[in-house]
Amino acid sequence: MERIYFDHSATTRVDPRVVDAMLPYFTEEYGNASSNHTHGQTAKEALESARQIVADSLNTSSKAIIFTGSGTESDNTAIKGVAEKHGKKGKHIVTSVFEHPAIANTVKYLSHNGFEVDQVPITSEGVVDLEKLKELVRDDTILVTIMTANNEIGTVQPLKDIGEIAHDKGALFHTDAVQAYGKIPIDVDKMNVDLLSLSAHKFHGPKGVGALFVKEGVTISPLLHGGGHEYGLRSSTENVPGAVGLGKAAEIAHADMDEETERLTSLRNKIIDEVTANVKESYLNGSREHRLPNNANIGFRWIEGESILLLLNHVGISISTGSACSSKSLRPSETLLALGLKPEEVHGSVRITLGRFNTAEEVDYFIEKLPPIIEKLRMMSPLAQ
Amino acid sequence: MYSDKVMDHFMNPRNVGEIKDADGVGQVGNPVCGDVMYIYIKVEQETITDIKFKTFGCGAAIATSSMLTEIALGKTIDEAMDITNEMIAEALDGLPPVKMHCSNLAADGLHAAVEDYKAKKEGRPSPTPGMSASCPGSCDSCDMKEEH
Numbered sequence: 001m002e003r004i005y006f007d008h009s010a011t012t013r014v015d016p017r018v019v020d021a022m023l024p025y026f027t028e029e030y031g032n033a034s035s036n037h038t039h040g041q042t043a044k045e046a047l048e049s050a051r052q053i054v055a056d057s058l059n060t061s062s063k064a065i066i067f068t069g070s071g072t073e074s075d076n077t078a079i080k081g082v083a084e085k086h087g088k089k090g091k092h093i094v095t096s097v098f099e100h101p102a103i104a105n106t107v108k109y110l111s112h113n114g115f116e117v118d119q120v121p122i123t124s125e126g127v128v129d130l131e132k133l134k135e136l137v138r139d140d141t142i143l144v145t146i147m148t149a150n151n152e153i154g155t156v157q158p159l160k161d162i163g164e165i166a167h168d169k170g171a172l173f174h175t176d177a178v179q180a181y182g183k184i185p186i187d188v189d190k191m192n193v194d195l196l197s198l199s200a201h202k203f204h205g206p207k208g209v210g211a212l213f214v215k216e217g218v219t220i221s222p223l224l225h226g227g228g229h230e231y232g233l234r235s236s237t238e239n240v241p242g243a244v245g246l247g248k249a250a251e252i253a254h255a256d257m258d259e260e261t262e263r264l265t266s267l268r269n270k271i272i273d274e275v276t277a278n279v280k281e282s283y284l285n286g287s288r289e290h291r292l293p294n295n296a297n298i299g300f301r302w303i304e305g306e307s308i309l310l311l312l313n314h315v316g317i318s319i320s321t322g323s324a325c326s327s328k329s330l331r332p333s334e335t336l337l338a339l340g341l342k343p344e345e346v347h348g349s350v351r352i353t354l355g356r357f358n359t360a361e362e363v364d365y366f367i368e369k370l371p372p373i374i375e376k377l378r379m380m381s382p383l384a385q
Numbered sequence: 386m387y388s389d390k391v392m393d394h395f396m397n398p399r400n401v402g403e404i405k406d407a408d409g410v411g412q413v414g415n416p417v418c419g420d421v422m423y424i425y426i427k428v429e430q431e432t433i434t435d436i437k438f439k440t441f442g443c444g445a446a447i448a449t450s451s452m453l454t455e456i457a458l459g460k461t462i463d464e465a466m467d468i469t470n471e472m473i474a475e476a477l478d479g480l481p482p483v484k485m486h487c488s489n490l491a492a493d494g495l496h497a498a499v500e501d502y503k504a505k506k507e508g509r510p511s512p513t514p515g516m517s518a519s520c521p522g523s524c525d526s527c528d529m530k531e532e533h
Contacts, residue, residue, distance in 0.1 A: 236490075264430075301442065304419050304420075304441060304442050304443050304446070305443075306443035307395075307442070307443055307444055307447060310387075310395060310444045311396075324484065330419070332419070342416075343416060343417040343418075343419075344416035344417070344419070347419035349417070358518055375416065379401065380398065380401050380439060380440055380441075380447060381439060381440070381441040382412075382421055382422070382423040382439035382440065382441055383416065383421060383441045
């Protein structure tokens with residue numbers, strides 16, 4: 001059996017149709033999209049057609065979409081761009097306790113540079129507490145930035161309500177949709193979103209290209225100054241192959257969304273149901289209902305996540321830990337702590353994220369291989385009862 | 386990220402378990418940091434004749450515990466006190482930098498077990514289990530801030 005990839009929240013395999021769409025723009029239609037000759041204009045048409053696909057998918061106009069180099073860049077552009085442009089109006093920003101570092105560290109940077117930042121807590125279901133949000137947003141709040149869906153536990157946030165609360169006080173609403181875009185429908189108009197970040201490699205597109213939605217009429221300052229590309233908001237020669245790849249990946253994700261959501265939800269539920277039934281003292285982290293179709297985050301008492309990751313890796317399955325133990329910090333995940341888990345429970349949580357190329361057979365293999373691994377580690381653990 | 390030796394000791398850990406009538410038991414680590422080790426020893430004529438471990442933790446925590454039991458078996462208790470966490474890491478062909486502190490506690494666990502043995506022998510109360518010099522119980526001590 002080939003290795004099984006269950007880590008689609010980290011990144012995804014580029015869909016071969018996306019690669020095919022991109023290839024001509026490296027070697028044949030390689031023009032600079034800002035050039036006024038045929039080479040340039042052909043590239044420009046491809047760029048604009050990709051922009052239109054993204055705009056349509058969000059129910060907005062193409063003038064509201066700029067391409068960037070990553071989800072992180074989109075987040076930085078949105079947050080710092082609003083802070084710089086609207087800092088005279090107010091110095092207060094509201095975010096949530098469980099944002100991705102691309103948000104958390106950007107607002108932290110601003111908090112060291114004259115801005116005041118408040119974090120709204122989440123419920124034990126992994127959804128932002130709207131009552132608390134209402135208390136936090138003030139007249140001098142210029143920005144509310146809360147993710148569309150969480151990267152660890154996949155819980156989907158009530159964007160429409162959040163946007164309404166922000167707008168009631170005259171604040172802009174930005175959402176990091178990097179995990180959610182292409183998996184659930186997002187209508188920026190109906191959901192009261194002013195700015196939205198997305199990244200191609202999370203939905204079977206290429207790495208190194210993202211996009212930012214900036215609602216028409218909303219002004220921000222650019223991070224990069226230069227030739228005035230992307231409506232002056234992101235100077236840099238346009239990454240035409242990247243944008244074409246993002247567009248194609250967006251087109252496929254939205255065309256197949258209904259059936260793919262049904263397929264992934266059923267595979268994911270099978271994992272959640274069978275694992276928590278077959279392994280004692282195991283539990284789902286975060287809401288089951290308000291959750292991305294491809295995410296299962298499961299905790300196992302008395303053992304540590306990285307050990308589970310390594311033993312699964314040995315039998316050919318790639319997953320990730322909720323524990324930060326395998327990354328550069330040993331600090332327990334803030335997201336899982338915010339759910340109300342104890343640190344030792346946080347260390348015992350793993351994240352399984354499915355994607356387009358996963359099959360029912362792979363899910364069955366995982367369900368079969370996991371319980372003896374948990375058992376082996378519990379035999380070694382002094383905490384096991 | 387791990388050496389072949391670490392992976393070998395993690396996949397096939399040596400001397401896992403408890404010793405019911407142990408002469409000394411050492412407990413180190415902190416569940417908050419994600420690593421807890423129990424080291425059990427049997428001592429005859431001041432020599433470690435049996436050693437077992439139980440560990441809650443990551444790959445490095447389990448591998449260092451396993452390696453420690455191989456190194457310590459047959460050593461006198463004085464020799465055991467000279468074993469260091471760094472020696473264990475070296476015997477495993479090294480550990481990733483972030484694992485050098487909180488996950489590399491096995492020698493501390495052994496020292497605690499020896500202290501427990503000595504205390505029992507002399508009829509003193511055993512030292513408080515738990516904290517070790519390497520893991521003060523705060524994650525800040527282990528964070529690799531410069532790599533962020």
